[in-house]
Amino acid sequence: MDNLDWQNLGFGYRDTDYNIRCYYRNGNWGELEISSSNIINMHIAATSLHYGQEVFEGLKAFKGKDGKIRIFRMDENAKRMQFSCEGILMANISVEKFKEAVLLAVKMNERFVPPYESGASLYIRPLMVGTSPEIGVKPANEYLFMVFVMPVGPYFPEGFKPTDLIIMRNYDRAAPQGTGKYKVGGNYAASMQAGKIAKNQGFSAVLYLDSREKKYIDECGPANFFGIKNNTYITPLSDSILPSITNKSLMVLAEEMGLKVERRKVPFEELSTFEEIGACGTAAVISPIKGIYDADNDKWFSYGTEPGKWSTKLYNKLRAIQYGDEPDNYNWVELI
Numbered sequence: 001m002d003n004l005d006w007q008n009l010g011f012g013y014r015d016t017d018y019n020i021r022c023y024y025r026n027g028n029w030g031e032l033e034i035s036s037s038n039i040i041n042m043h044i045a046a047t048s049l050h051y052g053q054e055v056f057e058g059l060k061a062f063k064g065k066d067g068k069i070r071i072f073r074m075d076e077n078a079k080r081m082q083f084s085c086e087g088i089l090m091a092n093i094s095v096e097k098f099k100e101a102v103l104l105a106v107k108m109n110e111r112f113v114p115p116y117e118s119g120a121s122l123y124i125r126p127l128m129v130g131t132s133p134e135i136g137v138k139p140a141n142e143y144l145f146m147v148f149v150m151p152v153g154p155y156f157p158e159g160f161k162p163t164d165l166i167i168m169r170n171y172d173r174a175a176p177q178g179t180g181k182y183k184v185g186g187n188y189a190a191s192m193q194a195g196k197i198a199k200n201q202g203f204s205a206v207l208y209l210d211s212r213e214k215k216y217i218d219e220c221g222p223a224n225f226f227g228i229k230n231n232t233y234i235t236p237l238s239d240s241i242l243p244s245i246t247n248k249s250l251m252v253l254a255e256e257m258g259l260k261v262e263r264r265k266v267p268f269e270e271l272s273t274f275e276e277i278g279a280c281g282t283a284a285v286i287s288p289i290k291g292i293y294d295a296d297n298d299k300w301f302s303y304g305t306e307p308g309k310w311s312t313k314l315y316n317k318l319r320a321i322q323y324g325d326e327p328d329n330y331n332w333v334e335l336i
């Protein structure tokens with residue numbers, strides 16, 4: 001631990017000291033429990049193992065220049081987890097309990113929150129799994145909610161350096177009326193084949209088109225999509241993408257900076273008109289995009305090899321709020 005290279009953490013799993021657990025039994029959540037084991041015991045017929053009854057979240061804590069730890073938009077993650085739980089019929093957890101568990105997980109692992117200078121952060125992974133046995137396809141009646149944390153660097157190794165995306169029409173991550181809007185494990189399983197092909201060919205992620213018509217931009221494997229042109233921030237409106245909290249925040253900041261904001265269907269053809277493209281998310285932050293390869297038509301869309309003006313401004317502003325360098329005018333940050 002003492003020799004952690006904070007500047008070069010990458011985005012990978014790392015053990016920390018403690019995790020938090022809470023069990024749902026007989027219709028009620030129990031007390032939060034602190035564990036120092038990274039192992040859970042589960043019934044072989046648990047619904048999470050067979051039928052994917054699993055939801056998760058991702059959020060981050062940041063250490064400021066003042067040494068204080070800030071957690072970004074925890075309420076939003078709590079509400080989205082509730083939304084995901086409702087989506088696949090899991091027990092629901094209150095915003096208060098979610099926040100209490102996150103705060104405790106961060107406090108118990110305080111020594112793993114990367115120092116301000118490193119530009120790294122503490123990634124917080126809450127998750128819930130159905131634990132009781134069923135062999136028919138139906139929801140469990142017992143659940144385990146957990147929170148674990150780890151220090152991380154950028155999700156895409158290039159960080160704020162532009163990378164490329166690939167479009168492949170023969171893969172979908174979510175069905176038109178399916179679970180794409182929920183943060184459930186199954187969506188990520190569905191994205192692995194295409195994700196691997198993309199990685200192997202040197203792309204940082206797949207850019208998915210809507211799965212019904214392949215006419216509109218949806219999102220990337222692990223992040224939302226935005227494009228900027230004519231002083232306008234444009235991001236897809238779609239029922240099958242994850243409602244990104246980073247994107248929601250960027251829309252507010254874009255407007256504050258004087259950009260127009262449009263959340264609407266984004267036709268594929270519009271890709272050739274953008275001045276800047278970004279992939280945004282908790283793990284990805286903003287990952288500027290320099291090129292999009294349409295593999296089916298062997299055609300490239302290019303956006304310049306340096307991060308664009310607006311993407312840079314948005315990135316700097318978001319990070320400044322997260323690290324406490326600039327005032328938190330929207331109450332997005334909770335101090336520990």
Ligand code: PLP
Pocket residue numbers: 058219220221222223224241242243244245246247280281282283
């Ligand atoms: N889209 C997908 C599929 C994701 O997994 C994520 C990551 O959480 C995002 C978008 C970005 O969402 P957020 O900004 O809330 O992290």
Ligand code: COI
Pocket residue numbers: 057058059222223281282283284
């Ligand atoms: C996040 O940004 O928090 C994510 O969940 C993305 C990814 C690690 C799947």
